[in-house]
Amino acid sequence: MSNTPASAEAAETPYASTYTPYPGAPTALVGATIYDGAGGRIDGGTVLFADGKIVGVGGSELAIPSGYTRIDGTGKFVTPGIIDIHSHLGNYPSPSVQAHSDGNEATSPTTPDVWAEHSVWPQDPGFSRAMANGGITALQILPGSANLMGGRTATLKNVPSRTVQGMKFPGAPYGMKMACGENPKRVYGGRGRMPSTRMGNFAVNRQTWLDAKEYAEGDRDKRNLAKETLAGVLDGDILIHNHCYRADEMALVLDMGKEFGYKVSAFHHAVEAYKIGDLLKEAGTCSAIWADWYGFKMESYDGIPENAALLQNADACVVIHSDDENGIQRLNQEASKAQAAGKRMGIDIPDATVISWLTLNAAKAMGIDDMTGSLESGKMADVVLWNGDPLSVYSRPEKVWIDGAMLYDANDPKRRPVSDFELGQPGEGDVK
Amino acid sequence: MKRLFTLAAACSALAFTASVAAQDVTIINAKLAIGDGSEPINGGVIRIRGGTIVLVDSGDGETLGSSDDYLDVSRRDASGQPLVISVPVIDAKGAWVTPGIFAAVTDIGVFDVSGVRNSNDGGASDSRFSAALDISQAINPASEHIAVSRAGGVTRATVAHAPGDSIFAGQGATIDLGVDPEPITQARSFQMVVLGERGARIAGGGRTASNLELRNAMAEAQAYVAGAWEGEDALLTRPDVQSLVPVISGKQKLYIHAERASDIRKVIALKQEFPKLDIVLLGASEGWLAANALAASGIPVIADPLDDLPSSFEQLAATQSNVGRMRQAGVKVAIGGIGAFEQPRNLTQYAGNLVALSKVPRASGLTWGQAFASITSIPAEISGLGGKAGILQAGAMGDVVMWDGDPLELSSNPTRVFIDGIEQPLSNHQTRLRDRYRDLDESDLPKAYDW
Numbered sequence: 001m002s003n004t005p006a007s008a009e010a011a012e013t014p015y016a017s018t019y020t021p022y023p024g025a026p027t028a029l030v031g032a033t034i035y036d037g038a039g040g041r042i043d044g045g046t047v048l049f050a051d052g053k054i055v056g057v058g059g060s061e062l063a064i065p066s067g068y069t070r071i072d073g074t075g076k077f078v079t080p081g082i083i084d085i086h087s088h089l090g091n092y093p094s095p096s097v098q099a100h101s102d103g104n105e106a107t108s109p110t111t112p113d114v115w116a117e118h119s120v121w122p123q124d125p126g127f128s129r130a131m132a133n134g135g136i137t138a139l140q141i142l143p144g145s146a147n148l149m150g151g152r153t154a155t156l157k158n159v160p161s162r163t164v165q166g167m168k169f170p171g172a173p174y175g176m177k178m179a180c181g182e183n184p185k186r187v188y189g190g191r192g193r194m195p196s197t198r199m200g201n202f203a204v205n206r207q208t209w210l211d212a213k214e215y216a217e218g219d220r221d222k223r224n225l226a227k228e229t230l231a232g233v234l235d236g237d238i239l240i241h242n243h244c245y246r247a248d249e250m251a252l253v254l255d256m257g258k259e260f261g262y263k264v265s266a267f268h269h270a271v272e273a274y275k276i277g278d279l280l281k282e283a284g285t286c287s288a289i290w291a292d293w294y295g296f297k298m299e300s301y302d303g304i305p306e307n308a309a310l311l312q313n314a315d316a317c318v319v320i321h322s323d324d325e326n327g328i329q330r331l332n333q334e335a336s337k338a339q340a341a342g343k344r345m346g347i348d349i350p351d352a353t354v355i356s357w358l359t360l361n362a363a364k365a366m367g368i369d370d371m372t373g374s375l376e377s378g379k380m381a382d383v384v385l386w387n388g389d390p391l392s393v394y395s396r397p398e399k400v401w402i403d404g405a406m407l408y409d410a411n412d413p414k415r416r417p418v419s420d421f422e423l424g425q426p427g428e429g430d431v432k
Numbered sequence: 433m434k435r436l437f438t439l440a441a442a443c444s445a446l447a448f449t450a451s452v453a454a455q456d457v458t459i460i461n462a463k464l465a466i467g468d469g470s471e472p473i474n475g476g477v478i479r480i481r482g483g484t485i486v487l488v489d490s491g492d493g494e495t496l497g498s499s500d501d502y503l504d505v506s507r508r509d510a511s512g513q514p515l516v517i518s519v520p521v522i523d524a525k526g527a528w529v530t531p532g533i534f535a536a537v538t539d540i541g542v543f544d545v546s547g548v549r550n551s552n553d554g555g556a557s558d559s560r561f562s563a564a565l566d567i568s569q570a571i572n573p574a575s576e577h578i579a580v581s582r583a584g585g586v587t588r589a590t591v592a593h594a595p596g597d598s599i600f601a602g603q604g605a606t607i608d609l610g611v612d613p614e615p616i617t618q619a620r621s622f623q624m625v626v627l628g629e630r631g632a633r634i635a636g637g638g639r640t641a642s643n644l645e646l647r648n649a650m651a652e653a654q655a656y657v658a659g660a661w662e663g664e665d666a667l668l669t670r671p672d673v674q675s676l677v678p679v680i681s682g683k684q685k686l687y688i689h690a691e692r693a694s695d696i697r698k699v700i701a702l703k704q705e706f707p708k709l710d711i712v713l714l715g716a717s718e719g720w721l722a723a724n725a726l727a728a729s730g731i732p733v734i735a736d737p738l739d740d741l742p743s744s745f746e747q748l749a750a751t752q753s754n755v756g757r758m759r760q761a762g763v764k765v766a767i768g769g770i771g772a773f774e775q776p777r778n779l780t781q782y783a784g785n786l787v788a789l790s791k792v793p794r795a796s797g798l799t800w801g802q803a804f805a806s807i808t809s810i811p812a813e814i815s816g817l818g819g820k821a822g823i824l825q826a827g828a829m830g831d832v833v834m835w836d837g838d839p840l841e842l843s844s845n846p847t848r849v850f851i852d853g854i855e856q857p858l859s860n861h862q863t864r865l866r867d868r869y870r871d872l873d874e875s876d877l878p879k880a881y882d883w
Contacts, residue, residue, distance in 0.1 A: 094741040094742050094743050095742050095743055095744050095745055095747075096743055096744065097744070097745075125741055125742055126741055129740055129741060133740070133752075182547075274869050275869055275872075275879075276872075277872060278872050292775070292778075294580075294862070295544075295545055295546070295576065295577060295580075296545070296546045296547055297545060297546070297547035297548070298545050298547065298548055300545075301545055301861075302861075302865055303862075304862045304865050304866050305862070306866045310866075310869060310870075314872070325741055325743075326738065326739075326741070326774075329738075329740075330785075333781060333785075333842055336842035336843060337781070337842050339843070340842060340843040340844070340845065343843070344845055345866055345870065387791055387792075388791070391842065391843070392841060392842065392843075393781055393784030393785060393787070393788060393840060393841055393842045394784060394787055394788045394791070394841075395788060396788055396789075396791065396792055410792055410793055411793055413794065421742070422742070422748075425742075425748050425749075426693070426718065426721065426748045426749035427742070427748055427749035427750065427751060430749070430751045430753070431751060431752075431753055431792065431793075431794050431795040432740040432750075432751050432752065
């Protein structure tokens with residue numbers, strides 16, 4: 001970072017996270033089936049956590065230190081907290097009225113200067129549904145896909161907070177949202193300006209990267225919010241999350257990354273990723289995908305439910321994402337459907353691997369895998385206790401801990417968040 | 433061991449359907465889910481003759497060989513004796529066998545790619561007509577969305593038009609998802625009117641406007657029946673007012689979309705004002721707040737089951753317990769009208785979620801049988817096909833699905849699908865892509881030659 005002046009580093013620090021873990025009791029979950037998020041499975045295992053961190057994960061022989069609250073998980077399942085790599089909670093919150101439409105700064109094809117966190121409404125009731133029904137403990141909020149470069153993403157812990165700073169995942173790197181294909185060319189072509197074609201998309205992107213390189217390699221003292229973000233990408237500090245459906249376009253984007261010296265951390269909505277599993281594996285780029293969405297736009301016409309399984313079979317990185325305030329409540333179910341589609345064509349993927357699609361793989365693509373995403377000693381105690389197999393439609397989270405604090409308990413009517421918006425209105429505090 | 437089996441029901445069914453392609457088939461040793469709300473039964477037997485289910489029972493311990501012979505008294509040989517028909521027997525070996533899924537209020541078959549305007553007949557917002565629009569004219573049985581839904585076990589559906597410039601969205605249709613060229617089970621099976629926030633916006637910006645639009649339309653239709661409709665002074669076009677005549681006489685169902693509890697109560701009141709209306713409530717996110725009144729009204733509901741967010745101000749009280757609570761109050765509730773990205777084949781997943789709720793403290797879920805009925809017999813009954821679709825019973829259409837597991841479970845899929853007794857292909861654009869990209873080997877020729 002020797003070439004990074006102090007002012008540019010200062011640009012990385014504003015709006016810093018003020019999140020601190022809530023108190024929790026030292027806890028021992030015993031007797032449950034454990035999916036550790038890293039592909040491991042322990043039947044009748046024990047998970048220990050205290051002071052916000054995982055203390056130990058093992059079989060029934062693992063000793064429980066004194067002072068731990070023992071929770072019987074017999075017949076139940078434990079996973080790491082579920083992570084959604086692609087959400088618009090907060091920047092397209094409920095109720096989804098025009099006054100709340102804060103996800104697309106659709107006034108210029110490149111807006112790397114905007115930050116999603118400045119749009120997030122922490123009172124979005126969707127955060128609580130994601131926790132209670134989906135076991136979501138961390139999530140990435142992205143700008144929308146109107147723009148080629150939509151701005152910085154925000155990685156949040158799924159804790160209720162008065163401020164977005166109070167939700168910001170401490171230590172998480174920024175991402176930058178990019179978008180391929182139909183959306184940018186439609187939005188700007190519709191206004192009679194560039195880009196109106198896919199070649200226009202690339203031309204604008206390439207020129208923007210060229211200008212960014214000049215900035216990054218030169219004097220960064222003069223503040224430029226857009227170029228600071230792009231320079232952060234070229235420095236490797238900001239991760240690229242690229243909305244891109246079609247296989248041929250993803251291949252072109254990988255080459256654009258080579259041309260300018262950046263890596264795509266994940267393609268999002270990559271419905272055709274299965275056609276280029278080899279290229280994605282080689283690039284080390286994850287595919288963040290739905291289980292079975294298809295056919296709603298031209299570039300989604302070749303979507304197939306076997307996408308995840310074919311990618312896994314090609315040893316490429318799979319992440320199941322939602323992009324949806326309802327889908328985020330059922331990422332586990334979406335993963336299960338994707339697994340079943342694979343099994344039907346003879347690709348048998350172990351349950352424990354499928355769980356990694358929602359946990360460690362998402363964390364890797366978001367750059368937070370050294371802190372969360374798997375049940376390993378020293379990591380954040382982001383934990384879900386499910387009342388049955390999380391890959392079954394009949395199961396729901398029973399308890400959710402974030403940094404060891406129990407923030408949801410199905411058995412305790414008060415241990416669930418109610419947003420300011422919902423207070424005093426029909427349905428306040430209902431089971432939802 | 434074979435047996436001879438004479439069946440009057442088969443004869444009458446044959447006389448009506450006379451489908452040359454219909455296969456007679458007997459399925460034995462099935463785990464049968466009837467679709468009527470009961471729990472599944474083991475060792476079930478089901479017979480389909482001439483496209484119609486003629487027998488369903490829990491099995492009598494009898495084993496059949498590879499065929500199940502019966503006497504067809506409607507067909508005689510030269511000596512006047514009934515023909516012996518030899519019917520193949522499918523041994524389900526304990527697999528689940530169910531009625532096909534009945535998807536209520538979908539948009540399948542009216543678009544190829546919803547976002548590609550030219551391929552989408554799901555709405556006609558610039559049309560000068562509204563209530564008279566007839567979606568049966570637009571159904572494409574070769575649509576990939578029909579093929580994909582069929583492979584997911586959906587055998588029959590209702591299809592609705594999206595509203596345009598009128599609160600009347602037009603006449604919906606009931607279709608089958610068979611691969612044959614004739615998809616229509618019943619054209620013009622319902623009219624759709626949109627109230628609530630959306631109807632208010634269409635009508636002029638407020639619920640006051642949509643209320644007047646609705647009442648004016650009723651009045652014009654009544655005037656038309658009385659021969660007192662004056663075209664030049666009317667607000668409706670002639671085809672639109674004509675199309676509302678069967679609605680006001682109760683001959684055509686009126687689906688009313690409303691979400692807010694107060695709007696739902698207005699719908700109930702409408703029934704008191706116009707008693708002949710055959711109303712079905714669609715949406716009903718806050719239905720649980722008016723559940724007792726709904727039950728007393730007898731109005732059935734088609735609900736989007738997993739809404740639990742205040743997506744709009746008319747859905748503040750949305751909860752996944754909505755369906756369970758309405759059901760407990762005695763409302764007839766089907767699951768349907770699900771959003772564009774959630775396809776009809778996911779109705780099983782939705783129903784399974786309502787079963788899952790029964791394990792969540794204070795939530796109101798459904799039993800397995802109730803949940804399965806909510807995507808089979810109940811939507812069929814609401815759609816006017818009670819006893820004919822969404823259920824395994826003698827006299828019902830031969831819409832039967834065999835599954836590789838519990839049909840509500842995420843890991844399960846149909847293995848064989850019959851519609852009107854005809855076994856259906858389960859391949860489609862998606863399965864072809866899957867097979868082409870099973871590997872990425874292009875060492876001999878490009879993928880374009882792999883077909």
